Amino acid sequence: MLKKVLRTTYILRRNSLSQSQGIDQSISIANRLLTLPVWKLDYYHIFLPIIEKKEIDTSVILSILQGKDKHILIPKVLGQNNLQHFLLTDNTKFVVSSWGVPEPLDGISISVDKIDVVFVPLLAFDKKGHRVGYGKGFYDTFLSQCRKNVIKIGLSFFEAEETITDVRNADVRLDYCVTPNTIYSFNTF
Numbered sequence: 001m002l003k004k005v006l007r008t009t010y011i012l013r014r015n016s017l018s019q020s021q022g023i024d025q026s027i028s029i030a031n032r033l034l035t036l037p038v039w040k041l042d043y044y045h046i047f048l049p050i051i052e053k054k055e056i057d058t059s060v061i062l063s064i065l066q067g068k069d070k071h072i073l074i075p076k077v078l079g080q081n082n083l084q085h086f087l088l089t090d091n092t093k094f095v096v097s098s099w100g101v102p103e104p105l106d107g108i109s110i111s112v113d114k115i116d117v118v119f120v121p122l123l124a125f126d127k128k129g130h131r132v133g134y135g136k137g138f139y140d141t142f143l144s145q146c147r148k149n150v151i152k153i154g155l156s157f158f159e160a161e162e163t164i165t166d167v168r169n170a171d172v173r174l175d176y177c178v179t180p181n182t183i184y185s186f187n188t189f
Contacts, residue, residue, distance in 0.1 A: 002166050006132045010123040014054045014157060022054055025157050028180035030060035036176060036183065038151055041116035045073040045085060048094075048102040055121060056155045062088075073110050076103040081141040085110050117151045118143065120174060125154050126164045129173040129186030143172035151175050160184055 049055035072088040086104040122131040154177035177184040
């Protein structure tokens with residue numbers, strides 16, 4: 001299916017979720033993440049949700065990371081398709097961007113070459129690990145800058161589509177995608 005069609009379909013599907021469904025499914029996703037073999041690493045990059053777009057609530061995942069004493073990085077948009085990554089500390093202050101994304105005001109910037117795991121936002125994905133986001137290319141640009149062995153984990157309320165038909169060379173595949181019911185693995189390590 002085409003990305004444009006999937007984008008429209010999954011925005012509608014996500015908008016149809018009640019607040020309690022979104023919370024329950026976000027908790028299920030976080031619990032399922034605990035079974036992945038990624039918890040001995042150090043630097044974890046995670047997005048904060050756009051509440052108005054009913055994105056996955058990543059607060060439980062943040063709590064898990066903090067409980068495991070991991071270095072947590074939060075993105076901030078800097079210009080066209082560019083993200084900067086800040087270390088989450090007790091002193092981190094947040095502002096909501098014009099797009100509704102909670103972002104660090106400032107802080108300790110960390111280079112992408114330190115990142116071990118990236119939790120990736122998405123609208124839809126397919127059984128080969130291709131993803132559909134909002135179409136701005138922020139995460140494809142960011143992921144292409146990371147080390148080749150960075151582990152990319154998509155988070156989705158919904159199960160995989162069979163195939164995304166208009167994948168581009170610049171699109172970066174996921175290694176895993178976790179839904180409330182399933183862990184999809186796209187690569188072997």
